[in-house]
């Protein structure tokens with residue numbers, strides 16, 4: 001591969017990579033990863049020489065990225081809610097859009113509340129809530145032992161206290177109740193074209209795909225929530241941008257009130273929330 005066979009400087013390596021990747025930022029992120037340095041290092045020391053091993057590592061990463069592998073899987077890191085999270089091929093890569101779910105949940109989580117995050121993956125949503133509400137007790141469930149291992153390491157590294165449980169949706173929490181339940185479950189239908197696009201091509205299908213046009217897991221989560229919420233407790237879920245009406249209907253059928261869908265910056269309904277009636281208070 002011309003230009004990267006001999007001793008090369010950081011500036012030369014970047015020029016070479018930019019010819020192979022459309023995204024200049026990605027070329028920088030991957031070079032900084034190879035060096036174990038920040039991106040600003042690349043501009044402070046453009047004449048620094050790469051070792052042979054670093055050249056080889058960088059060449060391989062650029063080839064994998066050019067073949068479509070997500071940057072987060074190549075670096076093993078993704079930022080979410082300003083927290084640096086470990087990610088791997090067993091976990092969904094946390095999306096910036098999901099920060100909206102966290103914001104809406106935090107508006108309903110009081111200091112010492114109990115919170116349940118269903119389908120936690122890297123722990124992104126649960127860790128963001130634990131970070132903002134240090135006295136809350138946050139429980140996180142996932143069916144994937146491999147994803148839970150990543151969530152465990154993220155919690156330990158960030159020194160945030162999570163209760164992590166393995167199993168199918170509500171099964172691991174048995175009869176327990178919570179003040180707030182939050183979930184970003186799989187919600188893409190089997191036939192959706194986005195499964196064969198972008199990062200989704202490399203992510204676990206069990207984190208993305210649900211039966212029933214993507215609604216099967218959302219249905220189970222809505223139907224099971226009343227047994228696991230205190231009266232007056234809130235359920236918040238992320239979903240696909242065309243699923244708002246169907247999810248509101250699932251919430252109403254499960255007995256929720258104050259059901260509403262919130263729009264993302266693009267104007268799409270992406271989060272639906274509802275409150276369990278509290279018979280002890282006037283509506």
Ligand SMILES: C[S@@+](CC[C@H](N)C(=O)[O-])C[C@H]1O[C@@H](n2cnc3c(N)ncnc32)[C@H](O)[C@@H]1O
Pocket residue numbers: 091092093094095098118119120121122123124125141142143144147167168169184185186187206207208
């Ligand atoms: C869309 S990912 C969301 C991950 C994380 N909450 C986030 O927002 O980045 C859905 C997660 O649900 C988990 N999951 C899928 N089916 C499940 C089930 N039946 N019970 C519990 N978790 C499940 C997957 O393993 C995956 O981690």
